[in-house]
Amino acid sequence: MGECALWGGRIFGLVAPGYAMAKVAAAHIVGDKSERFIGADMSTKLKLMGVDVASIGDAHGNTPGSQSYAYNDDVSQVYKRLVVSDDGKKLLGAVLVGDAEAYGGLLQMMLNSIDLPENPEALILPVLDGEAVPGLGVDSLPDSAVICSCYEVTKGQLQAAVEGGATDMAMIKAETQASTGCGGCAALTKQVVDAELANLGYEVKTDICEHFAYSRKELADIIRVTKIKTFDELLDSHGTGHGCEICKPTAGSILASYWNEYVLKDEHIALQDTNDIYLGNMQKDGTYSVVPRVAGGEITPEKLIVLGEVAKEFDLYTKVTGGQRIDLFGAQLHELPLIWKKLVDAGFETGHAYGKSVRTVKSCVGSTWCRYGVDDSVGLAIEIEDRYKGLRSPHKLKFAVSGCTRECAEAQSKDVGIIATENGWNLYVCGNGGMRPRHTDLLAKDLDKETLIKYIDRFLMFYVRTADRLQRTSVWLENLEGGLTYLKQVVIEDSLGLADELEAEMASNIGNYQCEWKTTIESPEKLKRFSHFINSDQPDSSLAYVVERDQRRPARPEERNDNQIETVELVD
Amino acid sequence: MNWTTVCKQEDLTSGTGLCALHNYEQVAIFYCGRTESLYAISNYDPIGNAYVLSRGLMGSVGEEPVMISPLYKQRYNLETGVCLDDEETKIKTYDVRIENGEVQLAA
Numbered sequence: 298m299g300e301c302a303l304w305g306g307r308i309f310g311l312v313a314p315g316y317a318m319a320k321v322a323a324a325h326i327v328g329d330k331s332e333r334f335i336g337a338d339m340s341t342k343l344k345l346m347g348v349d350v351a352s353i354g355d356a357h358g359n360t361p362g363s364q365s366y367a368y369n370d371d372v373s374q375v376y377k378r379l380v381v382s383d384d385g386k387k388l389l390g391a392v393l394v395g396d397a398e399a400y401g402g403l404l405q406m407m408l409n410s411i412d413l414p415e416n417p418e419a420l421i422l423p424v425l426d427g428e429a430v431p432g433l434g435v436d437s438l439p440d441s442a443v444i445c446s447c448y449e450v451t452k453g454q455l456q457a458a459v460e461g462g463a464t465d466m467a468m469i470k471a472e473t474q475a476s477t478g479c480g481g482c483a484a485l486t487k488q489v490v491d492a493e494l495a496n497l498g499y500e501v502k503t504d505i506c507e508h509f510a511y512s513r514k515e516l517a518d519i520i521r522v523t524k525i526k527t528f529d530e531l532l533d534s535h536g537t538g539h540g541c542e543i544c545k546p547t548a549g550s551i552l553a554s555y556w557n558e559y560v561l562k563d564e565h566i567a568l569q570d571t572n573d574i575y576l577g578n579m580q581k582d583g584t585y586s587v588v589p590r591v592a593g594g595e596i597t598p599e600k601l602i603v604l605g606e607v608a609k610e611f612d613l614y615t616k617v618t619g620g621q622r623i624d625l626f627g628a629q630l631h632e633l634p635l636i637w638k639k640l641v642d643a644g645f646e647t648g649h650a651y652g653k654s655v656r657t658v659k660s661c662v663g664s665t666w667c668r669y670g671v672d673d674s675v676g677l678a679i680e681i682e683d684r685y686k687g688l689r690s691p692h693k694l695k696f697a698v699s700g701c702t703r704e705c706a707e708a709q710s711k712d713v714g715i716i717a718t719e720n721g722w723n724l725y726v727c728g729n730g731g732m733r734p735r736h737t738d739l740l741a742k743d744l745d746k747e748t749l750i751k752y753i754d755r756f757l758m759f760y761v762r763t764a765d766r767l768q769r770t771s772v773w774l775e776n777l778e779g780g781l782t783y784l785k786q787v788v789i790e791d792s793l794g795l796a797d798e799l800e801a802e803m804a805s806n807i808g809n810y811q812c813e814w815k816t817t818i819e820s821p822e823k824l825k826r827f828s829h830f831i832n833s834d835q836p837d838s839s840l841a842y843v844v845e846r847d848q849r850r851p852a853r854p855e856e857r858n859d860n861q862i863e864t865v866e867l868v869d
Numbered sequence: 870m871n872w873t874t875v876c877k878q879e880d881l882t883s884g885t886g887l888c889a890l891h892n893y894e895q896v897a898i899f900y901c902g903r904t905e906s907l908y909a910i911s912n913y914d915p916i917g918n919a920y921v922l923s924r925g926l927m928g929s930v931g932e933e934p935v936m937i938s939p940l941y942k943q944r945y946n947l948e949t950g951v952c953l954d955d956e957e958t959k960i961k962t963y964d965v966r967i968e969n970g971e972v973q974l975a976a
């Protein structure tokens with residue numbers, strides 16, 4: 298974007314003054330002449346050729362009598378300078394190169410004329426372990442303090458948004474636009490939000506439930522580092538009580554992400570939601586859906602016929618899904634193993650539709666048939682689906698691969714999207730459809746296949762390690778401090794030195810893959826669970842169906858004429 | 870009290886439930902190996918309107934042993950049958966015991 302006018306003969310060249318000018322221009326266009334542009338603060342934080350730089354206020358010490366403090370570290374290429382008033386009480390300006398963490402705090406100190414601490418040099422000296430970080434408590438800021446200068450969001454507006462129910466960063470961004478411009482104020486915005494949450498009596502804690510005083514990320518670290526293999530061990534060493542619907546599936550998912558053992562092993566079975574125990578998705582009447590994997594959406598006529606025959610034999614409601622596979626609904630518990638035996642014999646595998654795990658890799662037909670295709674999207678989709686199938690994760694994961702930039706597979710709305718280019722593959726991440734749709738961000742361009750897969754390995758395991766429970770990749774990225782830039786550093790530049798570990802974890806997960814349905818139908822012990830009653834072969838007699846558009850569906854209450862449904866007993 | 874055997878002790882898996890047909894009623898039996906406790910409640914989910922409770926998760930809320938409906942995740946006290954998320958709702962409970970390696974329900 299550019300500026301609206303040449304003001305006072307100078308060009309600012311920054312977003313914030315541009316926005317301020319645009320606001321004034323718009324006001325004048327609609328007839329409000331009271332708005333005026335009176336210059337703008339030139340403070341800014343940028344990344345120049347990969348280096349963080351920031352300048353605040355009178356960065357050059359032009360104010361008469363001003364004094365300055367400087368810190369220079371040639372080894373890590375960090376330079377910081379503070380310009381203070383002649384009496385040493387107020388901050389006039391600052392320069393930060395190589396490490397601009399302090400930008401938000403210093404800017405507020407300057408804008409609001411907050412008194413400097415006794416030893417101002419502490420504001421730019423490196424923090425040694427154990428020392429408190431000097432800085433400014435957000436409580437000392439007036440409500441009128443502008444926290445986000447791109448969108449002119451004040452501390453008071455942020456507080457009002459929190460009071461109005463926006464209790465996390467994603468909601469704050471949606472509500473106020475704060476930190477959606479240059480992002481320089483993200484850390485400070487979060488401090489204001491957390492402080493306000495605390496003021497309102499919200500306990501800002503990240504415990505996942507009453508049984509564990511840890512966040513999901515902390516539990517994942519504990520399990521990974523201590524090599525805990527079961528929920529009982531975890532509960533005995535780090536928890537209390539007997540668990541619940543939150544911590545049990547969470548622990549089950551983390552254990553599976555790292556060790557990938559058969560989910561129906563005796564020590565894991567009690568952790569699973571019903572969907573995972575019966576390897577199907579429970580529907581509203583207690584029956585299950587059957588979803589075999591159709592990698593990349595490619596299926597032979599023979600296999601399609603098998604699906605049709607099985608659906609016909611068990612009278613299953615049949616529907617094609619958005620993930621390019623086929624859902625069969627209405628299977629009762631005792632029918633599940635019979636159905637899966639036929640499917641496994643015909644070469645199908647479980648589709649993991651029941652798990653919080655990698656679901657589908659959608660693809661367009663790509664260069665093999667399409668006139669425009671530049672690469673084989675179906676081949677890559679199948680390869681990737683086979684690689685990551687069954688990977689348990691904090692939330693479900695959907696992928697897609699398009700054969701050219703026309704993007705027929707809608708890869709830019711997926712957790713991982715890949716698009717063929719003339720020079721290789723573009724990798725997009727952190728999109729989703731659903732309740733709050735989000736487009737992906739481009740993570741890396743023109744990759745060869747080997748690099749592409751390496752980056753996806755790292756990206757997925759980093760997400761598995763650090764995301765919250767039921768946090769999709771989109772929300773995870775929005776809450777990740779440093780955002781996309783940071784993610785690129787971790788995945789591409791290996792800034793945390795974790796890449797080898799993440800790749801090794803993925804390799805071990807892939808090495809332990811098994812089709813859970815194949816394992817289950819081969820185990821008479823496990824098959825005992827697949828019966829409605831432990832002491833009778835009868836099915837559940839309460840199920841009732843009606844036919845609609847040539848297929849059956851569960852009867853609605855008013856369509857049932859039996860009296861088998863028990864009435865609710867009320868407390869006396 | 871008359872007791873009827875519905876299954877063997879070895880059929881129980883700690884932390885999970887199973888369903889027995891008992892006097893034409895569906896009964897969900899839950900077993901917690903950590904505390905060696907056994908519970909029996911109706912298998913009917915009065916909020917989801919389906920016979921599914923035996924397939925829910927077990928857990929605890931404070932000191933109360935609970936099971937969580939697999940359909941809409943309401944929690945029920947396994948001893949009293951009272952729903953923790955809607956105190957108006959209470960499900961039937963049954964007397965249950967283990968005798969000589971057999972799981973028995975009171976007639």
Ligand code: SF4
Binds near residue numbers: 669699
């Ligand atoms: S994305 Fe490109 S290659 Fe794929 S179907 Fe569309 S036009 Fe063809």
